[in-house]
Amino acid sequence: MLVKTFGCAIIGINAIIVTIEVNSEKGIQFFLVGLPDSSVKESYQRIVASFSNLGYKFPKKRITINMAPADIRKEGSAYDLPLAVGIMAVSDQINVSQLDRYVIMGELSLDGALNPIRGVLPMAIQAEKEGYKGIIVPKENAREAAVVENLEVIGAENLSQVVDFLNGSLAIAPERVDLDTLTEEEVCLYDFQDVKGQEGLKRALEIAASGSHNVLLIGSPGSGKTMLAKRLPGILPPMTLAEALETTKIHSVAGLMGRNRTLLTARPFRSPHHSISDAGLCGGGSFPQPGEISLANNGVLFLDEVPEMQRHTLEILRQPMEDREITISRAKFSVTFPANFMLVAAMNPCPCGYYNHPDRECVCKPGEVQKYLNKISGPLMDRIDLHVEVLPVPYNELSDVRRGEPSAEIRKRVIAARKIQEERYKAYPGIHSNAQMTTKLLQQYCCLDQRSHEALHNAMRRLGLSARAYDRILKVARTIADLEGVANIQYDHLAEAINYRSLDRDSWGS
Numbered sequence: 076m077l078v079k080t081f082g083c084a085i086i087g088i089n090a091i092i093v094t095i096e097v098n099s100e101k102g103i104q105f106f107l108v109g110l111p112d113s114s115v116k117e118s119y120q121r122i123v124a125s126f127s128n129l130g131y132k133f134p135k136k137r138i139t140i141n142m143a144p145a146d147i148r149k150e151g152s153a154y155d156l157p158l159a160v161g162i163m164a165v166s167d168q169i170n171v172s173q174l175d176r177y178v179i180m181g182e183l184s185l186d187g188a189l190n191p192i193r194g195v196l197p198m199a200i201q202a203e204k205e206g207y208k209g210i211i212v213p214k215e216n217a218r219e220a221a222v223v224e225n226l227e228v229i230g231a232e233n234l235s236q237v238v239d240f241l242n243g244s245l246a247i248a249p250e251r252v253d254l255d256t257l258t259e260e261e262v263c264l265y266d267f268q269d270v271k272g273q274e275g276l277k278r279a280l281e282i283a284a285s286g287s288h289n290v291l292l293i294g295s296p297g298s299g300k301t302m303l304a305k306r307l308p309g310i311l312p313p314m315t316l317a318e319a320l321e322t323t324k325i326h327s328v329a330g331l332m333g334r335n336r337t338l339l340t341a342r343p344f345r346s347p348h349h350s351i352s353d354a355g356l357c358g359g360g361s362f363p364q365p366g367e368i369s370l371a372n373n374g375v376l377f378l379d380e381v382p383e384m385q386r387h388t389l390e391i392l393r394q395p396m397e398d399r400e401i402t403i404s405r406a407k408f409s410v411t412f413p414a415n416f417m418l419v420a421a422m423n424p425c426p427c428g429y430y431n432h433p434d435r436e437c438v439c440k441p442g443e444v445q446k447y448l449n450k451i452s453g454p455l456m457d458r459i460d461l462h463v464e465v466l467p468v469p470y471n472e473l474s475d476v477r478r479g480e481p482s483a484e485i486r487k488r489v490i491a492a493r494k495i496q497e498e499r500y501k502a503y504p505g506i507h508s509n510a511q512m513t514t515k516l517l518q519q520y521c522c523l524d525q526r527s528h529e530a531l532h533n534a535m536r537r538l539g540l541s542a543r544a545y546d547r548i549l550k551v552a553r554t555i556a557d558l559e560g561v562a563n564i565q566y567d568h569l570a571e572a573i574n575y576r577s578l579d580r581d582s583w584g585s
Contacts, residue, residue: 102137109142294465
């Protein structure tokens with residue numbers, strides 16, 4: 076007798092349907108084929124124990140299970156449930172009439188309970204795309220899958236409920252979520268109004284948020300770099316439904332969703348330690364998982380103490396910052412993860428931390444400042460749009476009891492600027508902000524008058540800027556103009572944008 080059940084395999088952040096063919100004949104052996112890894116092979120012990128504890132019979136026959144397509148590696152314990160259902164169906168303990176209508180995934184405990192699994196959202200999306208009626212998953216994953224419309228999501232607590240549901244003796248209400256309520260964002264704990272002084276830095280971060288530009292903050296210890304970086308997500312525009320779905324898929328595949336979660340509606344803020352490995356930053360492994368740059372997709376990647384990171388680890392950022400995705404290749408396949416993040420990097424100006432400090436003297440030896448800055452390569456520095464010097468806050472500003480402008484007010488201006496950009500680039504798929512402009516769009520929307528041309532020419536010559544830095548200046552100037560609601564870039568906009576390149580190699584630490 077042959078029975079088929081259906082599961083899913085995760086490739087990158089997408090899923091493909093896996094057909095689990097269970098065949099029984101005379102004999103007493105058990106075979107599991109179709110490129111399963113060790114955790115899938117171990118499902119046999121979990122299934123046998125759960126059957127015994129729930130009072131079901133494991134068939135005393137020769138059982139052969141094939142997981143097709145057989146050339147794709149099957150990984151993880153999430154195949155326990157479809158394998159168990161297939162074995163029960165082939166031994167006439169489950170009605171087979173419903174099996175071809177559902178995708179079934181879940182991990183079994185030895186007592187038959189279902190444990191939560193990774194990657195449920197991409198599984199549900201693929202099941203709906205391929206025309207399945209529904210998906211059966213552990214109860215704690217049901218809300219995550221329920222964001223997919225036109226799909227019946229059945230959340231079960233144990234194997235017995237799945238068996239009774241498929242046999243028609245138990246009715247389980249499909250999980251429902253209201254997508255309109257999911258757009259309500261999580262409360263941000265950090266607000267700009269709590270920050271004393273640093274008006275110039277606040278302005279730079281507002282520009283960065285308005286155009287999705289990368290930022291480098293350089294200043295002495297305790298000047299407020301980390302404090303302000305943590306407040307950046309609070310002024311970013313709310314995520315669209317498409318952005319929320321993409322971000323949730325990444326976190327779901329990485330196993331970071333938690334229990335009974337639906338969509339991630341707040342923009343992610345990832346702050347890895349400077350000792351992070353290459354694979355931790357970009358993703359990897361024998362079966363690639365997303366790294367920090369993908370987990371920060373549609374949000375902020377904050378790298379503190381950048382010069383302390385390994386040089387080759389930092390250089391990994393160069394390609395994703397341009398392409399906004401990263402491809403990890405292995406011998407038999409490659410996986411592409413989204414990497415559309417805003418980079419906020421922070422560093423001290425020198426090893427002792429007090430170069431260019433207004434009150435304290437730098438004790439570094441001659442040449443050490445430049446050597447320290449050289450830990451960040453020129454190509455990587457070129458890809459950072461705004462270089463901002465962060466000076467210490469004087470006492471009179473620290474002791475001021477008046478509160479600053481709240482994040483909510485800054486965010487209104489950021490949203491208004493982003494709406495201008497969305498309207499401007501609506502005919503260009505994949506481009507939503509000024510930071511994503513191509514060369515053709517730069518020529519179309521970043522026209523300069525003669526005075527601005529001369530100022531930019533002088534800056535290029537004086538600072539020794541590259542062609543990429545030239546493009547970055549124009550993009551930042553375009554964002555500043557959008558913040559003011561001006562159609563064309565003016566001289567003042569360009570001058571402010573040039574000022575944010577003042578930390579380039581030829582003018583800082585020399």
